[in-house]
Amino acid sequence: MICKTHSIAETKQLGIKLAPTLKGGEILLLSGNLGTGKTVFIKGLGLGLGIKKIIRSPSFTILNHYKIKKNKIKNFIHLDCYRINDPQEIIDIGLIDHLGKPDTVVAIEWPKIISSLLKKYKTKKISFTQINEKTRKISF
Secondary structure (H helix, E strand, O other): EEEEOOHHHHHHHHHHHHHOOOOOEEEEEEEEOOOOOOHHHHHHHHHOOOOOOOOOOOOOEEEEEOOOOOHHHHHHEEEEEOOHHHHHHHOOOOOOHOOOOOEEEEEEEEEHHHHHHHHOOOEEEEEEOOOOOOOOEOHH
16 A cells, blocks of 8 residues: 655654554564654554654664553554664664564564564565655555
């Protein structure tokens, strides 16, 4: 499926709309250049899952863990691998403990560096492309 969004608000809204379709156990791999809307989409996804806290980019913290209270999905993990040089760093922070868990959704930005760790898991790829200043193409 391919969607086009024409604003930050539309990209966030797409994330909100996707959230109710998630059952738990999903590993979402978000790829695209800087500024294509990956984090904005994840902010919407978090809102759609019922997270009240502000979803922040984990560019420097690497991994953000959000607890969800009103849903069968109890955990939302947001990982940003942009600054990762070695997949071992991800193992060291405990990501493996969350992958594929039925009460957890994991969203990973810049997943290519850790693709070797994800081979045994079922993943869903979401690709972001900037068409122009406002328009994004999002492919599922």
